[in-house]
Structures are given as C-alpha cells and as structure tokens.
Amino acid sequence: METETNITPILTKRSSRIRSWLLSRKRAALRNDTPFWRTSLIGLWLVSCTLLVIASLGMPTGMGAVIDSILAIVLGTIGMAIIAPMAAFLLAVAYLPLPRLYTGGVIYVSSVVFIVFYYANTGILLSAILTGFLTIYGIVSGLTIALLISRRVSRNVKAACVLAVMASVLAYTYWPVLSNEALTAADTSDDRIIEAVNSIQAANPAEQGSYRYSVFAYGSGEDRHRAEFADEASLISDSVDASAYIDNWSKLRAFYWGFDQKELPVNGRVWMPEGEGPYPLVLMVHGNHLMEQFSDEGYAYLGEMLASRGYIAVSVDENFLNYSVWQNIPDDDMKVRAWMLLKHLQQIAAFNNQSGTPFFNRVNLDQVALIGHSRGGQAVAMAADRNRWFTGDRSFQGLDKTVRIQAVVAIAPTDKSVNKQSAALRNVHYLSLQGAMDGDVNNFYGERQYLRTSFTSSSDKFKATLYIGEANHSQFNTEWGSMDDSLPGGLLLNREGMLEPEEQRQVAKVYISAFLETALHGKKEYTALFRDYRTGLAWLPEATYFNRFENNSFRAIARFDEDRNGTTGTRGVTAEASGLKWSEQKAEDRDGNSKGTRGLQLEWEDRGSYTLHIPELRSSILRTSASSSLTFALTSLEHELEGAEEQEAEWTAPAIEIELESGNGESVRLPLAHFMPVLPLPRTDFTLYSWMEERVKNGKYKEATEPVFQTFLLPLGHFKQANSKFDPSGITRVTFYFGGTRGKVMLDDIGITD
Structure with missing residues (x-):
C-alpha cells in the first residue's frame, strides 16, 4: 500500500506534464500559418469541393442536383475544417517546421481525391497520379490567389505569376506526350x-x-x-x-x-x-x-x-x-x-x-x-x-x-x-x-x-x-x-x-x-x-x-460450326488452301470470350488461296441463278499480326479476289473491291490518354479493337457479265485469293442468297 501511495503522485505529475505538453503543441499547431498560407487554402478547398460536387452528381440521392451539390460542399467544408486542424496538431506533435494547417489541407485534399477516384474504379496507380495532379493544381491555384491579393507582393511578381500559370496550362494542353487520338477505320472506300x-x-x-x-x-x-x-x-x-x-x-x-x-x-x-x-x-x-x-x-x-x-x-x-x-x-x-x-x-x-x-x-x-x-x-x-x-x-x-x-x-x-x-x-x-x-x-x-x-x-x-x-x-x-x-x-x-x-x-x-x-x-x-x-x-x-x-433464303456452303474439320463444309462441300495458314477458330470479343460462332481464320505473308469444292448434288440444292448472290461474312484480324501496333497508321486493304466456276467449266475472277471495300476495324481510345487504357475499370479498355463481321453480297449476274459463258445456275467451286501485303482475316457464313 505504501508503494502504491508513492507511485500515484508520480503518475499524476507525468500526466500533468503530458497535458501541458499537448496543450503547448496545440497552441503551436497554427504558429507557422501566416495569412498568406491561410489564404492559399482557398485553392485546396475549391478542388475538394469541386470534386465532391462532381462525385455527388454520379451518386444522386434523389433530392435533386442542386441539393446534392450543396450537401457535397457543406460536407467538404466540414471535412476540411476538421481534418486539416487535426493534421496540423499531429504535425506540431512531430515538431515539423511547416505551415501545418496548410499542410493538413494538402493531406485532406489528397485523401479526398484518392478515395473518390479509387472508388470510381480507376485503380491504385491511376488514382495516385490523379491525386498528385489535382493536389498540385489546388496548391498552385491557392498560391496564385494568395499572391494576387497580397499587398506585400509587387505588381511585377504578380504579373510573372499569372504568366507562369498561363504558360503551364498551355504547355499541358499542347504537350504531345499527353495527346490522344481516337483512331477509327481509315477511309478506304472508292467513290466509283x-x-x-x-x-x-x-x-x-x-x-x-x-x-x-x-x-x-x-x-x-x-x-x-x-x-x-x-x-x-x-x-x-x-x-x-x-x-x-x-x-x-x-x-x-x-x-x-x-x-x-x-x-x-x-x-x-x-x-x-x-x-x-x-x-x-x-x-x-x-x-x-x-x-x-x-x-x-x-x-x-x-x-x-x-x-x-x-x-x-x-x-x-x-x-x-x-x-x-x-x-x-x-x-x-x-x-x-x-x-x-x-x-x-x-x-x-x-x-x-x-x-x-x-x-x-x-x-x-x-x-x-x-x-x-x-x-x-x-x-x-x-x-x-x-x-x-x-x-x-x-x-x-x-x-x-x-x-x-x-x-x-x-x-x-x-x-x-x-x-x-x-x-x-x-x-x-x-x-x-x-x-x-x-x-x-x-x-x-x-x-x-x-x-x-x-x-x-x-x-x-x-x-x-x-x-x-x-x-x-x-x-x-x-x-x-x-x-x-x-x-x-x-x-x-x-x-x-x-x-x-x-x-x-x-x-x-x-x-x-x-x-x-x-x-x-x-x-x-x-x-x-x-x-x-x-x-x-x-x-x-x-x-x-x-x-x-x-x-431465310440463305443456303449454306460453309458455316464452320458443324464440326472442327477445316477441310469440310456443309453437306459434302470440301475445302483446301494454298500458301496460307488456315484453321477453324472461335470468333472472340475484346475480352477473349466467344461471340457464339466459329469462323475460318486465314493468314498469309505474300499470297495464298482458299477453295471450296461443291459437289453436284449440293450445287443443285443451292438453286443459284443470275439473280442470286454469293454471300459471306468477313472481318479483318490485322490487329493480331505481330508488329501490327507499330504499323496501324499504314494499314492497307488486303487484295482479295473471288473466283467462281460453273458446272460447264467456265470460271470468272473478280476483285472483292468491285463489290465492297474491306475496311479496317475501328480502333478506339476509350480514355483521354492511351496510358490509362489498361488501368481504368480493371483493364476493361485494354483492347482497342473488336472483330466485327461485315456481310458481302456478290451478285452472280456480275460474274455472268464478265464472262457470258459462265453459267450461274450451277456453281461447283468458290476460291478466295489473298495478296498484296501480309494479312489475316476470318470468314464465316459462306453461302447463296436471293
């Protein structure tokens, strides 16, 4: 009991010293924050409130945009009024010789920006980058405001400050590293x-x-x-x-x-x-x-x-x-x-x-x-x-x-x-x-x-x-x-x-x-x-x-979904290829998931051909005539070629020709461009800057291109006009010729339609 009695005054004395020390640190917390630094807080406050208002519009309460915006500003102001002094006190406890209230404002704004963008699913790295950028923007804008209203700063310094800010904005706006172009399919159409x-x-x-x-x-x-x-x-x-x-x-x-x-x-x-x-x-x-x-x-x-x-x-x-x-x-x-x-x-x-x-x-x-x-x-x-x-x-x-x-x-x-x-x-x-x-x-x-x-x-x-x-x-x-x-x-x-x-x-x-x-x-x-x-x-x-x-008039020559054998088509149709790689593959979307169909993937370096042989029985079932059309779906896969990204601006349409042979042995070969040009797939930059594509939405935008099929219709009457001996009522062979530069395409749904 005597020992406990002796310890109590000691603890009381230490507790009193700690309280006194904490009170002294509290009084010292704002000591370095001159009117200049306090005025500079305006820039940070504006950034935080603006971002919170924008965020509130993306998460409405149902009370209306005006009320939601007012609530965002009020909460942002209260948050800064609480967090900034608390941070200043902690900085004072650490004896850091800074304008502590202002530094607390910087900490508050950085936290708000990071949290808002992180929960907008931009990822840690991009959220950190945006936090740094917007925080610096708030610092610069606040310092600029403080300089412009300060009576101690000369007019020349104020003018220089304004010019520096303008130069920074212009440099950012026109800095080529940050530029982004929304690339879409090039215009390869022929006016004729x-x-x-x-x-x-x-x-x-x-x-x-x-x-x-x-x-x-x-x-x-x-x-x-x-x-x-x-x-x-x-x-x-x-x-x-x-x-x-x-x-x-x-x-x-x-x-x-x-x-x-x-x-x-x-x-x-x-x-x-x-x-x-x-x-x-x-x-x-x-x-x-x-x-x-x-x-x-x-x-x-x-x-x-x-x-x-x-x-x-x-x-x-x-x-x-x-x-x-x-x-x-x-x-x-x-x-x-x-x-x-x-x-x-x-x-x-x-x-x-x-x-x-x-x-x-x-x-x-x-x-x-x-x-x-x-x-x-x-x-x-x-x-x-x-x-x-x-x-x-x-x-x-x-x-x-x-x-x-x-x-x-x-x-x-x-x-x-x-x-x-x-x-x-x-x-x-x-x-x-x-x-x-x-x-x-x-x-x-x-x-x-x-x-x-x-x-x-x-x-x-x-x-x-x-x-x-x-x-x-x-x-x-x-x-x-x-x-x-x-x-x-x-x-x-x-x-x-x-x-x-x-x-x-x-x-x-x-x-x-x-x-x-x-x-x-x-x-x-x-x-x-x-x-x-x-x-x-x-x-x-x-x-x-x-x-x-x-x-319903479509009659299939080759669908590519009936089996995994690339040498066969529909009901007795057989296939062969020369000078190219060919295989039946599933068509995939941006995420690598199946589009629900399989197609014929063809890749060539210089030139090649793909041929479908149609037996007599199947040819009669196709019921072709001069009013019929050969039809197929085609999509470019140029973006899958090695080195395609470096050459995307130099895309040239593949040289594709179609040759038809009728039962009497006559054949006609016409360029596909005679009917419709092959266009490159649109390339989309979804975000403001290309370096964001793989970082936003868990990489949702990482693929700029998705294979999309175009239906081509080739009237058999055009082949008849090119060779009067060609008989469109009985087609026994269809050959696709590929040339020009190297290329890669996918074919699907080859058939006849009326």
Whole structure:
C-alpha cells in the first residue's frame, strides 16, 4: 500500500506534464500559418469541393442536383475544417517546421481525391497520379490567389505569376506526350464503287410521317416523383406482384419509391397516332442507368417519329429496377425487366378491349415490336422468347394467342446468361445497333443474339446488325448525357472523333424506322439498307459502318460450326488452301470470350488461296441463278499480326479476289473491291490518354479493337457479265485469293442468297 501511495503522485505529475505538453503543441499547431498560407487554402478547398460536387452528381440521392451539390460542399467544408486542424496538431506533435494547417489541407485534399477516384474504379496507380495532379493544381491555384491579393507582393511578381500559370496550362494542353487520338477505320472506300451502289428509291425513313398524334401516359396514379404517372395519368394501370422473382427489395428503395416488389407500377409514356387504326404497337425500354435519374423520357425522339408514321409507341418505365449507389440493384433484375415488358403487353391488351380508353380497338396486337437499350436490349429478346423463363408463370396464360411479337431491336444490348440460359429467337425480325466507342457495353453482344436468331424456310423475316465506328452508349438516350460512365469516372473517357448526339440518334432513327417499316408495314424496299448500309448513306451522318444480314433464303456452303474439320463444309462441300495458314477458330470479343460462332481464320505473308469444292448434288440444292448472290461474312484480324501496333497508321486493304466456276467449266475472277471495300476495324481510345487504357475499370479498355463481321453480297449476274459463258445456275467451286501485303482475316457464313 505504501508503494502504491508513492507511485500515484508520480503518475499524476507525468500526466500533468503530458497535458501541458499537448496543450503547448496545440497552441503551436497554427504558429507557422501566416495569412498568406491561410489564404492559399482557398485553392485546396475549391478542388475538394469541386470534386465532391462532381462525385455527388454520379451518386444522386434523389433530392435533386442542386441539393446534392450543396450537401457535397457543406460536407467538404466540414471535412476540411476538421481534418486539416487535426493534421496540423499531429504535425506540431512531430515538431515539423511547416505551415501545418496548410499542410493538413494538402493531406485532406489528397485523401479526398484518392478515395473518390479509387472508388470510381480507376485503380491504385491511376488514382495516385490523379491525386498528385489535382493536389498540385489546388496548391498552385491557392498560391496564385494568395499572391494576387497580397499587398506585400509587387505588381511585377504578380504579373510573372499569372504568366507562369498561363504558360503551364498551355504547355499541358499542347504537350504531345499527353495527346490522344481516337483512331477509327481509315477511309478506304472508292467513290466509283459507292456511285455504283443504287440508293434506295424511297423516302427517308427518319423523317416525320403524315399522322398527327397525341401524347399521354398510363400509370399507377401514385408515383412520388413524376406527375405524369400519378394525378396526371390518363389511364390507371394495375400494379403487379414480382415477389416470385425479387427477394431483396431494400427499405431505402421502398422509402424512395413508395412501393416494394409486391406492387411494381406499370407506367408508360404513349405516343399515339390519331385515327381509328388499328396500329402496330412498339414498346421501348431503357437499360440500367442510375435509378434516381429517370431514363424513360430519353426515347421521345423515337416515340414522336414512330407515332407520326402510324405506330403506337410506348416508352416503358423500369427505373425502379435500376442501380442506386445507396441501394444497389434488385436481384434477378434481368428476368424482371423482361417480365415487366410482358405485363405491359397484357395491360395494353386489356386497355384495347376496354371502351372509353384511348387504346380501345386501336392496337394491332398481331403486329408488336420491342425496342430495348443496354439491359433493355437483352430484356426485349428474353420477352420475345418468354417460354424459356416464364412457362411456370400462370399469369401469362393465353398471352401467345393475344399478342404476337414480330420484331426485336436491341441497342447496345447486354447478353448475360439468366438461369444458365440465353434467348433464342425463331421467326422474329431482329436488329442490333452498337457503337465502337461504347464505354459501357464495350463488346458487341448483339452479334451473339444475331447468331441465336433463326428462321424456317417459309419465314419472311430477316436479322441484321449495324456497328458504328464513332457512336457510344449513352447518346442513344437523350437523358443519359454523353458519358458512358457515371461521374467522376466519366470525365476520363475520350470523346474525340465521336458523333454528335443528334447525329448518333439520326442513325438510330433511320435504322429503327426502316426496320419497322419493313417488319410491320411491309415496305420491303427498305430491306436493301440492311443488306448494304451504302444504299442509305444519303440519310446517314458521315461515319464508319459495318453491317451483317441474313434471311431465310440463305443456303449454306460453309458455316464452320458443324464440326472442327477445316477441310469440310456443309453437306459434302470440301475445302483446301494454298500458301496460307488456315484453321477453324472461335470468333472472340475484346475480352477473349466467344461471340457464339466459329469462323475460318486465314493468314498469309505474300499470297495464298482458299477453295471450296461443291459437289453436284449440293450445287443443285443451292438453286443459284443470275439473280442470286454469293454471300459471306468477313472481318479483318490485322490487329493480331505481330508488329501490327507499330504499323496501324499504314494499314492497307488486303487484295482479295473471288473466283467462281460453273458446272460447264467456265470460271470468272473478280476483285472483292468491285463489290465492297474491306475496311479496317475501328480502333478506339476509350480514355483521354492511351496510358490509362489498361488501368481504368480493371483493364476493361485494354483492347482497342473488336472483330466485327461485315456481310458481302456478290451478285452472280456480275460474274455472268464478265464472262457470258459462265453459267450461274450451277456453281461447283468458290476460291478466295489473298495478296498484296501480309494479312489475316476470318470468314464465316459462306453461302447463296436471293
């Protein structure tokens, strides 16, 4: 006890000394921060608040951009007011002879910048680089402000400071090391060839039609965020119970929307032609954007055009299924997106039978098309193949007898396996559009669905794709802006060389309208646009295009999917090659995943040839004539050649010739460029600077090129004109000759079409 009594005063004395020392360090914490340094904090504060405001726009709360920005500034200011003095105190404890409050501000800003960009999935290295750059920017701007308002600094020094800052900005802007060029396919077209392509002799399908139309909405009547689905709704729709598919509907999501998965609203914006009808029905659905930034308004440009041309167009609201930074995304959302489309079809069918509604007896439910963007592009295919997922859902009983989906359009679609299955369309028109500069869905997944679309011999349907070298993801929707990533990550994406928003939407209008005019209105004159994009160049903005096409008239010579034997084709067709490497390989996307097909890979150094021998029986089955065409899909693989990156600016089209031999022994050899030039694939620099490509989004943008097939059509009549003795009614041999410089291509779907 005596020992403990002796120790207590000692501990009390030491504790008192420590408190005194800490208090002295606290008083000394701001000693070196003169008014000059305190003023310089303005630059750091501006950088932190600006970045937090930008980040807040990428993670909205639903209260509006103004409130979110104010909250970001308030939190940023409070954060700096707390962190900077705390850091200053720690620096004082370490006796570091610095302007400690200012240094604490630097530490705070650096931390904020790094955290914001790191959670924007830019990686540690790039986040550190951006942190260094923006912190230095805040330091320089703050010091500049302090110098300019200081009375102790002469005017000459202030002028020199301003000039130095301007020189630094100019040097950064024009420094060639940092420059980045968005490389796209070179213009290798021949004007003489383009002039020889017959333009479609029909009106521009993107122009407004002759129908007057009205605009209204149907909805639950209780929407918390949009009056058009609440008290302004022209029709009240029945809510639907999706609890069989969704389990994790968070409380925050329920609070924001005012409902859970048991009461999903059936909301739609409608553009309806005036007149009795009945009119074809077109449903349009968005994809996965931020939940708080509503997406269904973004297709009004399509709705207005389609209604004026005699379609009932509906933009479907599925925003409540979208992602939120604060609430994540519901489980099984892909299946529910398709399910909701079917519920809209049921609701419209009910309205069509209900007197007094604008839909009453005005909807042609035998003529239905679905248009989807991003995840919506996958959902429309799933809805058209609904029995693959919803056979057990008795609420859809009789839907097949009521509604007939004739056409599907997928804009930059996803293609995720759902319950280990993917949609397979049968006897349905299919069209997919994709941009090479798509920073969101940067693989052309629409080609996969294209390959999973088939027809019976009696079908009049077709399938087509269009790849646009200078298009991105978001600009197909007017509400999604021009960035394919939410802020702040979207600031790092490159826009150089990209189509203007109106130009990109013009492409969508031309192709979607022409597609529906063909599929639902029976205007077959527009089919030529899908066989060869050049027939519609007068309607399209200047860009790089690749198109793929097939209909039920296709008769295969070689598909390359039937086996792994490169020496055989379809039903007795045999193959041989000379002077080149050849093998059947799977076609791969940017990530090295299969596109869903195998093709013939051909590589040559100088020249080579590939020949298909067609037996007499197969030749008769092909039913060729002067009105038939040899058709095949081809994509360049030049980027896979060794040293191709160093020579990319010197790309020259491969010299390809096609020789056909008929049963009478006569042959004709014509250059492929006589029909259509082979274009190099678009090369896309997704980010502002090329060194970022492999560092952003876990290397998502590391591959600048994706193989995309172009369909070539070679009318047999052209071969007949070159040699009058050539008999197009019986083809026994097809030979591809390759020359010029070394090259590499992939062939697929070689056959005959009418």
